[in-house]
Amino acid sequence: MARKKVMLGWIAHDATRRATFKKWKRSLLKKVSELATLCSIDACAVVYGPEEEAPEVWPSPAETTRVAARFRAMPESDQSRKKTDQEGFLRQRAAKLREQLSRQDRGNRELEASLLSRPRSSCGWRR
Structure with missing residues (x-):
């Protein structure tokens, strides 16, 4: 069954916005997990919520630190090779x-x- 197209824009109602954020965050973290598993790659995600004091990190803070350090250790040309x-x-x-x-x-x-x-x-x- 096809979903209807989602119109992107600011969600005015606070409760609806928080609920939508939680759903999208959960979906995003699941997709990062699936990508890492299916492609056998190192991946991490850091999500800063508007009302959360600490960011949510996937898979773990230690693993995220390791992946970020590996990225920063790469030469600058490799880091920005596909950035635009x-x-x-x-x-x-x-x-x-x-x-x-x-x-x-x-x-x-x-x-x-x-x-x-x-x-x-x-x-x-x-x-």
């Missing part, structure tokens, strides 16, 4: 779309040239 900001993402997307448009234009020109170079066939009727 909004501007960089939009530049990459625009470049891909320009390349796609270029390929489509080239294909259209080739098709048009092949259609124009074909001899006309008689259609069987005359005026």
Whole structure:
């Protein structure tokens, strides 16, 4: 059964917002757990709640510290290899779309040239 699309936006009612936060947090932590298990990778999650004094950490504070230390020990170039900001993402997307448009234009020109170079066939009727 398909779910209805969730409209993202500020939830005005406090109780509803807290309940939604708890559900999404539980779902997020479950997905991180599944990702770590299925892909056999080191993963961790730190979630700061609006009304919680300490963040919730998965799988454990010690393991999260180990994974974060391993990440920080990597060279800066490896840490930011796949990071991008909004501007960089939009530049990459625009470049891909320009390349796609270029390929489509080239294909259209080739098709048009092949259609124009074909001899006309008689259609069987005359005026």
